[in-house]
Amino acid sequence: MQLSDLVFYALAAFTIIAALGVVALPNIVHSALCLVLTFIGVAGIYFYLGADFIGLIQILAYAGAISVLMIFAVMLLLSRDVSESNPSHKKGKYLAALFSGLFAFLLALSIYSTSWDLTEGAEIVDSIGKIAYMLMGDYVIAFEAAAILLLAAVIGAVILARGEEKR
């Protein structure tokens, strides 16, 4: 095993343990903080794969902003005792097992059916430039559509937040 493999396994173990923490911890705030660790672990895997731009965006947007918003929402909406705020749902555990088994099967199938072509020695340099050209070139319509969707969401949020105007 090479050193780089070791790094990958360490990162993967870190991410999985943090993800398990999200599911298993009884305190929902602890879960949210574990989610931040998961995001950072995933970002580490991106770095490891050479996608440093994606990794940094993962940290900036997910770990830095979205998880903070989640913790915010949890803190604002939670009025019960926090230490038991993340109850385990034992009711649907067989259903959950079935669906996660199905999902795992699908994943294994897709991994098995991919050919995994290897390119030797093609180091990725300047990933941000390539991503920029792709976003603004080949996929510009998808990019703009996503932008319009987000804009609509922002306007909707503003209207909801303002409430009805009294006349």
Added chain:
Amino acid sequence: MKGAETFFVDLARAIVNGLENMGMSALGAEIILLIIKFACIAGIVTVNIIILIWLERKISGFIQLRLGPNRLGPWGVFQTIADAIKLLTKEDIIPSQTDKIIFRTAPIVFIIISLMLYVVLPFGDGMAIVDLNLGVLYFISVGSLGTIALLMAGWGSNNKWSLLGAMRSVAQMISYEIPLVFSLLAVVMIAGSLNMSDIVNAQDKIWFVFLQPVAFITYFIAATAELNRGPFDMPEAEQELTAGAYTEYSGMRWALFFLAEYTNLFAVSALTAIMFFGGFKGPFLPSWLWLPIKAYIIMLVFFWLKWTLPRIRMDHLMAFSWKVLIPVTLANLVVTGCVLHFLK
């Protein structure tokens, strides 16, 4: 003169060569060099901050026609050392109702994050610890993690002032991150790179502060807010929130927060120097002296602002970000893009 210019670079190379001659692999030598670099940064930053705090107390005194600390040592330079010794030996209180793990880890996370900011700063020609291609983006994204540490401190303390302070600081930091990034983006567009050394080299002829005055002003305001410094020190407004997110922290844990704030201050000042004032470039002196000099001058401006302006109200603060700074920075970006397009 030539020796002074490349002193640290040569030293690093000598260490690596020495380690390799002792039979170490190239990777191992690199890792050891990295550890040495980190240790150096941590040491320099700590010493630096002791000086900084003294300087701030002295300058605040001078601005208010006072003398400031002047009893311990010449001009009171040992004052912060006395404070540090006292804080080190103070009782470490962990209130019984706190979320213990979060309460304990929050200051450590905060100081680690603020020290991580130094990784990409080029302190001289070829003197960045890691010369990342995406240096600016790294700085911003790691800096944004600081909100989580503050939120942890506020939540873990189980105190209403802490929580209110944390919420304020998080709202403030997230709102001001957007104009901060947009202002820096204008500079990045001109330089054509996210690498900090490249940005400094692009300022060979003219500093970006002259090319992008609007971006500089918006950046400076956003950075002040991002640092939670006066006049934007709402999160620890002691008249309303006792000490904000730090209310329950005592002794060394509180000192760590304080240390991290000043670490951030120095890092952001250095970033300002790099992005707008030509970084390590300057005549006569070796390059590794120019960045600290410029950063210190910018820091003095931060002090000056803090001790001049009164704190502004929270809703004004948020409205200023969303209704003024973001539209201005967006317009600035559009104008910059158009000009660049037509110049090409």
Added chain:
Amino acid sequence: MVLDHDVRMLEKNNIIVTTLEKIWNWGRAHSFWPLSYGCNCCPIEMMASGAARFDIARYGYEVFRASPRQADLLIVAGPVTVKMKPVVQRVYLQMPEPKWVLAMGNCAISGGPFKDGYSVLPGCDTFLPVDVYVPGCPPRPEALFHGLLELKAKVLGQR
């Protein structure tokens, strides 16, 4: 064991011998961070002592903390009423060790003119371990400084 004259001999030869305790006390004595607490007229003098003419910052004591967790010195500046007593007591207990108490003004020392009142305690030393009493009604800022310097000498073991 190092004898006193040995220490003096070493100090003559520019070798400073000290103990950790001394260094700690040196740090503590030169950075009392007071808690912002007071009632009416003594705090006005306290504020004046922070201002330009008197400047408490010269001794490094200007860092008035709002949170008791970060304060070292409780300046009781004003009469403590029966109703205020549990609050002051709690604030004192919330401060981390080592901590000191300075009774500023006659109201804090003895209840002053209110000492016979049904609601005022006859002095804050009825429930706090006061280190220094600064008499006055209110004491001048310089008198407060004198009290602080006395406290400094006490912490340094000179008094």
Added chain:
Amino acid sequence: MWGSGILKGLGITFKHLWERKITEQYPEERPKLYPRFRGRLMLNPEKCIVCGMCVKSCPNNVLSFTEARLKESKKKVLTSYTIDHQYCMFCNLCVEACPTNGLYFSHDFEWAAFKREDIKTVYEPDLTGLELLALEEGEKKSAEKEAEDKLLKGVNAMIAAIKKNPARALSKVVESEEEALKLSEILGDDESKIKKLAELMVSDKEKAAKVAKAFLIKGQKKEQEG
């Protein structure tokens, strides 16, 4: 508008940064005190004529003294004079009342102390060589009698109070009003018992409470027996 106010403010602070500082460095530089500054209250014992005006004028019981008479001239002299500064509020009434200007406010403000007792100032004039007259027997007796009279007056008032409204008067020594009523029933018309209790209530409250309790327990026993 457009930050011109901010720039103005920055200009002012920048100007102040270089100005001469107005700080008085206290332990080295002494503050300039005005003639009428009221520092520590002082007494010039030589000027004191032991008239007691100061004590009468003090609203806060700061001042107290003891006196004696000279054997030959029967003149009053001061044996000790105590100024308990911790109660002083620097109102100047004693200084105004003093007919010989023996009391005065000094300019001493550095009197921080580590102990509360140290705040007191005690003057004990040197009286060696002077033959003092011991206090006359008659005077002593009259003082004792005065105290007795005062006690008697208090006791009589208390007895009257108990007879008038036993619940209210007795509730000071027992815990509840019910008990007070019970106690008054037990006491009944027994003058000697009421007098004993009233005397104790005036002189020693704790003892009175104990006695009242004893009365109550006795009364309960009697009830049970009866």
